[in-house]
Amino acid sequence: MPGIWETHMNFSLRSRSLFKTIAVVLALALPTALAISSADARVGGGGSSGSRGSRTFSAPPSTSTAPGSASQFNRTYTQPGAGMNSAATAPARGGLFGGRAGGFMGGLAAGFLGAGLLGMLFGGGLFGGLGGLSSIIGLIIQIALVVLVVRLAMSWWQRRHTPQAAYANADASAAPGPQPNQRSGLGGGLGSGLGGGLGGFGFGANANNAPLEIKPDDYEAFERLLGDVQTAWSNGDVAKLHTLATPEMVSYFEQDLAQNRARNVVNKVTDVKLLQGDLAEAWREGETDYATVALRFALTDKTLDRNSGTVVAGSEQPGEVTEVWTFARRPGSGWELSAIQQTN
Secondary structure (H helix, E strand, O other): OHHHHHHHHHHHHHHHHHHHHHHHHHHHHHHHHHHHHHHOOOOOOOOOEEOOHHHOOOOOOOOOOOOOOEOOOOEOOOOOOOOOOHHHHOOOOOOOOOOOOOHHHHHHHHHHHHHHHHHHHOOOOOOOOOOHHHHHHHHHHHHHHHHHHHHHHHHHHHHHHHHHHHHHOHHHHHOOOOOOOOHHHHOOOOOOOOOOOOOOEOOOOOHHHOOOOOOHHHHHHHHHHHHHHHHHHHHOOHHHHHHHEOHHHHHHHHHHHHHHHHOOEEEEEEEEEEEEEEEEEEEEEOOEEEEEEEEEEEEEEEEEEOOOOOEEEEOOOOEEEEEEEEEEEOOOOOOEEEEEEEEO
Protein backbone atom coordinates (compact mmCIF):
# COMPACT_ATOMS: atom_id res chain seq x y z
CA MET A 1 0.00 0.00 0.00
CA PRO A 2 2.32 2.76 -1.25
CA GLY A 3 -0.24 5.44 -0.52
CA ILE A 4 -0.08 4.75 3.23
CA TRP A 5 3.76 4.72 3.28
CA GLU A 6 3.88 7.91 1.29
CA THR A 7 1.51 9.62 3.70
CA HIS A 8 3.56 8.39 6.67
CA MET A 9 6.80 9.70 5.17
CA ASN A 10 5.26 13.09 4.44
CA PHE A 11 3.99 13.27 8.02
CA SER A 12 7.44 12.38 9.35
CA LEU A 13 9.06 15.09 7.27
CA ARG A 14 6.57 17.66 8.48
CA SER A 15 7.12 16.56 12.10
CA ARG A 16 10.88 16.88 11.79
CA SER A 17 10.52 20.32 10.28
CA LEU A 18 8.20 21.35 13.13
CA PHE A 19 10.60 20.04 15.77
CA LYS A 20 13.50 21.88 14.16
CA THR A 21 11.47 25.11 14.20
CA ILE A 22 10.60 24.66 17.89
CA ALA A 23 14.24 23.96 18.70
CA VAL A 24 15.36 27.14 16.95
CA VAL A 25 12.73 29.21 18.77
CA LEU A 26 13.76 27.77 22.13
CA ALA A 27 17.41 28.40 21.39
CA LEU A 28 16.69 32.03 20.61
CA ALA A 29 14.36 32.47 23.59
CA LEU A 30 16.68 30.91 26.18
CA PRO A 31 19.16 33.81 26.38
CA THR A 32 16.27 36.23 26.68
CA ALA A 33 14.71 34.18 29.48
CA LEU A 34 18.02 34.09 31.32
CA ALA A 35 18.43 37.82 30.92
CA ILE A 36 14.94 38.42 32.29
CA SER A 37 15.53 36.15 35.28
CA SER A 38 18.82 37.90 35.91
CA ALA A 39 17.18 41.32 35.79
CA ASP A 40 14.49 40.15 38.20
CA ALA A 41 16.87 38.43 40.62
CA ARG A 42 18.18 41.36 42.66
CA VAL A 43 16.62 42.60 45.87
CA GLY A 44 12.97 43.48 45.32
CA GLY A 45 12.65 41.04 42.42
CA GLY A 46 13.12 43.78 39.82
CA GLY A 47 9.56 44.94 40.50
CA SER A 48 7.90 47.77 42.41
CA SER A 49 7.03 46.90 46.01
CA GLY A 50 6.22 48.66 49.25
CA SER A 51 4.38 51.77 50.40
CA ARG A 52 4.91 55.53 50.38
CA GLY A 53 2.33 56.47 52.98
CA SER A 54 -0.54 58.52 51.58
CA ARG A 55 1.48 59.02 48.38
CA THR A 56 1.68 55.34 47.50
CA PHE A 57 -0.51 55.83 44.45
CA SER A 58 0.99 59.19 43.47
CA ALA A 59 3.99 59.14 41.15
CA PRO A 60 7.08 60.77 42.66
CA PRO A 61 8.48 63.75 40.75
CA SER A 62 11.08 62.96 38.10
CA THR A 63 14.70 63.90 38.75
CA SER A 64 17.89 64.21 36.76
CA THR A 65 18.88 60.72 37.93
CA ALA A 66 15.50 59.25 36.95
CA PRO A 67 14.04 61.64 34.35
CA GLY A 68 11.27 59.19 33.43
CA SER A 69 8.38 58.06 35.55
CA ALA A 70 8.40 55.46 38.30
CA SER A 71 6.27 52.38 37.74
CA GLN A 72 3.23 51.74 39.89
CA PHE A 73 3.41 49.27 42.74
CA ASN A 74 2.58 45.68 41.93
CA ARG A 75 3.02 44.66 45.58
CA THR A 76 1.74 46.92 48.35
CA TYR A 77 -0.25 46.65 51.55
CA THR A 78 -1.77 50.08 51.03
CA GLN A 79 -5.37 50.06 49.83
CA PRO A 80 -6.20 52.70 47.22
CA GLY A 81 -8.66 55.31 48.47
CA ALA A 82 -9.09 53.75 51.90
CA GLY A 83 -10.72 56.34 54.14
CA MET A 84 -10.44 59.05 51.50
CA ASN A 85 -13.26 61.03 49.89
CA SER A 86 -15.81 59.26 52.06
CA ALA A 87 -17.85 62.45 52.34
CA ALA A 88 -18.39 62.47 48.58
CA THR A 89 -19.81 58.97 48.62
CA ALA A 90 -21.90 59.32 51.78
CA PRO A 91 -25.69 59.07 51.44
CA ALA A 92 -27.46 62.36 50.95
CA ARG A 93 -29.81 61.66 53.86
CA GLY A 94 -29.23 59.78 57.03
CA GLY A 95 -28.57 60.16 60.72
CA LEU A 96 -30.76 62.92 62.10
CA PHE A 97 -33.29 63.33 59.27
CA GLY A 98 -33.10 59.95 57.55
CA GLY A 99 -32.45 56.27 58.05
CA ARG A 100 -32.95 54.39 61.28
CA ALA A 101 -31.13 56.87 63.52
CA GLY A 102 -33.08 59.99 62.56
CA GLY A 103 -36.56 58.75 61.69
CA PHE A 104 -38.17 60.25 64.80
CA MET A 105 -36.69 63.75 64.49
CA GLY A 106 -37.36 63.88 60.78
CA GLY A 107 -40.95 62.79 61.28
CA LEU A 108 -41.44 65.33 64.07
CA ALA A 109 -40.21 68.22 61.92
CA ALA A 110 -42.30 67.02 58.99
CA GLY A 111 -45.33 66.81 61.29
CA PHE A 112 -44.93 70.42 62.39
CA LEU A 113 -44.59 71.59 58.83
CA GLY A 114 -47.55 69.51 57.68
CA ALA A 115 -49.75 70.83 60.49
CA GLY A 116 -48.88 74.40 59.57
CA LEU A 117 -49.68 73.85 55.89
CA LEU A 118 -53.03 72.27 56.76
CA GLY A 119 -53.81 75.28 58.94
CA MET A 120 -53.12 77.58 56.02
CA LEU A 121 -55.33 75.52 53.69
CA PHE A 122 -58.28 75.69 56.09
CA GLY A 123 -57.94 79.40 56.74
CA GLY A 124 -56.33 79.27 60.14
CA GLY A 125 -52.88 80.51 59.21
CA LEU A 126 -49.62 78.70 59.40
CA PHE A 127 -49.97 78.01 63.13
CA GLY A 128 -53.72 78.17 63.26
CA GLY A 129 -56.15 75.79 64.88
CA LEU A 130 -55.68 77.14 68.41
CA GLY A 131 -57.41 80.13 69.94
CA GLY A 132 -56.62 82.87 72.44
CA LEU A 133 -53.77 82.40 74.85
CA SER A 134 -53.36 78.76 73.91
CA SER A 135 -52.55 79.74 70.32
CA ILE A 136 -49.72 82.00 71.51
CA ILE A 137 -48.33 79.27 73.77
CA GLY A 138 -48.60 76.74 70.93
CA LEU A 139 -46.78 79.11 68.60
CA ILE A 140 -43.92 79.56 71.09
CA ILE A 141 -43.65 75.82 71.68
CA GLN A 142 -43.56 75.07 67.96
CA ILE A 143 -40.90 77.73 67.31
CA ALA A 144 -38.79 76.41 70.20
CA LEU A 145 -39.05 72.86 68.93
CA VAL A 146 -38.10 73.90 65.39
CA VAL A 147 -35.06 75.81 66.70
CA LEU A 148 -34.05 72.78 68.80
CA VAL A 149 -34.31 70.47 65.81
CA VAL A 150 -32.20 72.81 63.65
CA ARG A 151 -29.50 73.13 66.34
CA LEU A 152 -29.37 69.37 66.84
CA ALA A 153 -29.07 68.90 63.08
CA MET A 154 -26.19 71.40 62.79
CA SER A 155 -24.36 69.86 65.76
CA TRP A 156 -24.71 66.34 64.34
CA TRP A 157 -23.52 67.49 60.91
CA GLN A 158 -20.39 69.11 62.36
CA ARG A 159 -19.53 66.07 64.50
CA ARG A 160 -19.93 63.74 61.55
CA HIS A 161 -17.85 65.68 59.01
CA THR A 162 -15.13 67.30 61.08
CA PRO A 163 -13.04 64.09 61.53
CA GLN A 164 -13.23 63.34 57.81
CA ALA A 165 -12.06 66.81 56.88
CA ALA A 166 -9.14 66.54 59.31
CA TYR A 167 -8.11 63.20 57.87
CA ALA A 168 -8.38 64.33 54.27
CA ASN A 169 -6.27 67.44 54.94
CA ALA A 170 -3.76 65.83 57.30
CA ASP A 171 -1.05 65.69 54.69
CA ALA A 172 -1.73 69.22 53.49
CA SER A 173 -1.46 70.60 57.03
CA ALA A 174 1.82 68.79 57.56
CA ALA A 175 3.26 70.29 54.40
CA PRO A 176 1.56 73.63 53.68
CA GLY A 177 1.93 75.30 50.34
CA PRO A 178 2.76 73.80 46.96
CA GLN A 179 5.26 70.97 46.82
CA PRO A 180 8.47 72.15 45.15
CA ASN A 181 9.94 70.12 42.36
CA GLN A 182 13.15 68.57 43.63
CA ARG A 183 14.82 68.01 40.29
CA SER A 184 17.61 70.40 41.19
CA GLY A 185 17.73 69.27 44.80
CA LEU A 186 20.49 66.72 44.36
CA GLY A 187 20.84 65.90 40.72
CA GLY A 188 23.28 68.48 39.45
CA GLY A 189 26.02 68.15 42.03
CA LEU A 190 28.41 65.26 42.38
CA GLY A 191 26.88 63.25 39.52
CA SER A 192 29.74 60.84 38.98
CA GLY A 193 31.68 61.48 42.19
CA LEU A 194 32.40 57.98 43.51
CA GLY A 195 34.81 58.75 46.33
CA GLY A 196 34.03 58.55 50.03
CA GLY A 197 31.49 60.50 52.00
CA LEU A 198 28.27 61.07 50.09
CA GLY A 199 29.29 59.13 47.00
CA GLY A 200 27.05 59.97 44.05
CA PHE A 201 24.68 62.34 45.82
CA GLY A 202 24.76 65.92 44.58
CA PHE A 203 23.50 69.04 46.32
CA GLY A 204 21.68 71.98 44.76
CA ALA A 205 20.20 75.28 45.79
CA ASN A 206 16.68 73.87 46.30
CA ALA A 207 17.64 70.92 48.48
CA ASN A 208 16.34 72.60 51.64
CA ASN A 209 13.07 73.82 50.14
CA ALA A 210 11.33 70.49 50.77
CA PRO A 211 8.64 70.37 53.51
CA LEU A 212 10.96 67.97 55.34
CA GLU A 213 14.59 68.98 55.46
CA ILE A 214 16.96 66.22 54.39
CA LYS A 215 20.47 66.73 55.72
CA PRO A 216 23.86 65.33 54.66
CA ASP A 217 23.67 62.69 57.38
CA ASP A 218 20.39 61.48 55.88
CA TYR A 219 21.97 61.06 52.43
CA GLU A 220 24.79 59.10 53.99
CA ALA A 221 22.20 56.85 55.62
CA PHE A 222 20.45 56.30 52.26
CA GLU A 223 23.72 55.32 50.58
CA ARG A 224 24.63 53.01 53.46
CA LEU A 225 21.21 51.34 53.35
CA LEU A 226 21.60 50.73 49.61
CA GLY A 227 24.64 48.56 50.24
CA ASP A 228 23.50 46.98 53.52
CA VAL A 229 20.14 45.86 52.12
CA GLN A 230 21.82 44.25 49.11
CA THR A 231 24.34 42.46 51.35
CA ALA A 232 21.71 41.14 53.76
CA TRP A 233 19.62 40.00 50.79
CA SER A 234 22.55 38.13 49.24
CA ASN A 235 23.28 36.42 52.56
CA GLY A 236 19.62 35.54 53.12
CA ASP A 237 19.88 37.28 56.49
CA VAL A 238 16.23 38.00 57.32
CA ALA A 239 17.07 39.14 60.86
CA LYS A 240 19.37 41.81 59.44
CA LEU A 241 16.76 42.83 56.89
CA HIS A 242 14.33 43.49 59.75
CA THR A 243 16.72 46.19 61.00
CA LEU A 244 17.03 47.79 57.55
CA ALA A 245 13.52 47.73 56.09
CA THR A 246 9.89 48.01 57.10
CA PRO A 247 8.00 44.82 58.00
CA GLU A 248 6.12 45.08 54.70
CA MET A 249 9.32 45.09 52.65
CA VAL A 250 10.80 42.25 54.69
CA SER A 251 7.71 40.16 53.97
CA TYR A 252 8.34 40.58 50.23
CA PHE A 253 12.02 39.73 50.66
CA GLU A 254 11.05 36.55 52.52
CA GLN A 255 8.70 35.54 49.69
CA ASP A 256 11.43 36.06 47.09
CA LEU A 257 14.02 34.17 49.16
CA ALA A 258 11.58 31.28 49.59
CA GLN A 259 11.08 31.13 45.81
CA ASN A 260 14.85 31.00 45.32
CA ARG A 261 15.14 28.14 47.82
CA ALA A 262 12.39 26.27 45.99
CA ARG A 263 14.40 26.65 42.75
CA ASN A 264 17.58 25.63 44.63
CA VAL A 265 19.34 28.87 43.68
CA VAL A 266 20.75 31.85 45.53
CA ASN A 267 21.06 35.39 44.23
CA LYS A 268 24.29 37.24 44.96
CA VAL A 269 24.47 41.01 44.54
CA THR A 270 27.98 42.37 45.12
CA ASP A 271 30.16 45.40 44.37
CA VAL A 272 27.27 47.82 44.92
CA LYS A 273 28.40 51.39 44.34
CA LEU A 274 26.25 54.49 44.13
CA LEU A 275 26.89 56.43 40.94
CA GLN A 276 24.31 59.20 41.21
CA GLY A 277 21.37 60.03 43.42
CA ASP A 278 18.99 62.89 44.02
CA LEU A 279 15.93 63.67 46.08
CA ALA A 280 12.51 63.39 44.47
CA GLU A 281 10.44 64.50 47.47
CA ALA A 282 10.43 64.44 51.26
CA TRP A 283 7.50 64.94 53.61
CA ARG A 284 6.08 64.11 57.03
CA GLU A 285 2.88 62.28 57.90
CA GLY A 286 2.05 62.40 61.57
CA GLU A 287 5.19 61.17 63.31
CA THR A 288 6.64 59.41 60.25
CA ASP A 289 9.13 61.02 57.89
CA TYR A 290 9.36 59.92 54.25
CA ALA A 291 12.03 60.56 51.64
CA THR A 292 11.88 59.29 48.06
CA VAL A 293 15.26 59.20 46.33
CA ALA A 294 16.28 58.28 42.78
CA LEU A 295 19.37 56.04 42.76
CA ARG A 296 21.63 54.99 39.92
CA PHE A 297 24.12 52.40 41.08
CA ALA A 298 26.51 49.77 39.79
CA LEU A 299 26.32 46.16 40.91
CA THR A 300 27.24 42.63 40.01
CA ASP A 301 24.07 40.53 39.91
CA LYS A 302 24.29 36.77 39.48
CA THR A 303 22.25 33.74 40.46
CA LEU A 304 24.09 30.59 41.54
CA ASP A 305 23.11 26.96 41.89
CA ARG A 306 23.10 26.20 45.63
CA ASN A 307 24.84 22.84 45.24
CA SER A 308 27.47 23.43 42.58
CA GLY A 309 27.89 27.20 42.86
CA THR A 310 27.77 27.58 39.09
CA VAL A 311 26.25 30.69 37.58
CA VAL A 312 22.80 29.91 36.20
CA ALA A 313 21.75 33.51 35.48
CA GLY A 314 23.29 36.92 35.52
CA SER A 315 26.93 37.71 34.91
CA GLU A 316 30.24 38.27 36.60
CA GLN A 317 30.39 41.60 34.80
CA PRO A 318 29.03 44.65 36.65
CA GLY A 319 25.97 46.45 35.35
CA GLU A 320 23.99 49.58 36.17
CA VAL A 321 20.50 49.95 37.60
CA THR A 322 18.31 53.01 38.21
CA GLU A 323 15.57 52.65 40.83
CA VAL A 324 13.50 54.92 43.06
CA TRP A 325 13.75 54.04 46.74
CA THR A 326 11.55 55.45 49.51
CA PHE A 327 12.79 55.52 53.09
CA ALA A 328 10.71 55.96 56.25
CA ARG A 329 11.77 57.14 59.69
CA ARG A 330 9.84 57.09 62.95
CA PRO A 331 10.66 58.84 66.23
CA GLY A 332 13.55 57.22 68.04
CA SER A 333 14.67 55.10 65.06
CA GLY A 334 16.71 55.49 61.91
CA TRP A 335 15.73 55.38 58.26
CA GLU A 336 14.29 52.14 56.88
CA LEU A 337 13.64 51.04 53.33
CA SER A 338 9.90 51.45 52.73
CA ALA A 339 9.54 50.95 48.95
CA ILE A 340 11.41 50.18 45.72
CA GLN A 341 10.08 51.35 42.34
CA GLN A 342 11.42 50.62 38.90
CA THR A 343 11.83 53.44 36.39
CA ASN A 344 10.17 53.65 33.00
